Amino acid sequence: MSCVRQHVTEETLAMQKTIKCPNCNFEFALTYSRAFACQGCPLSVTGCEYARCPRCDSEFKIHDLNITPNRMATRHLDKHVSKLLSGYYQEFGESARR
Secondary structure (H helix, E strand, C coil): CHHHHHHCCHHHHHHHCEEECCCCCCEEEHHHHHHHHCCCCHHHHCCCCEEECCCCCCEEECHHHCCCCCHHHHHHHHHHHHHHHHHHHHHHCCCCCC
């Protein structure tokens, strides 16, 4: 179990926190949002500061969700999520564009 904890970063944990859409109250994880609602958007792999609701398709700033302590941590999280998605697209030969 301790070897698993060594590879789990604060960003990875923040990505898995449940966030609630301010428009429709749908709850989802940031990774789910980026993988499905943001699929095909080129900004999803460049450090986008927004989350998109998979249900109602509304966009809102990640910083406003209070899943990170400050804007610097939010920006770091944005880049981390984008890096994971970019790696996925490269590994499977898919395009980040729609």
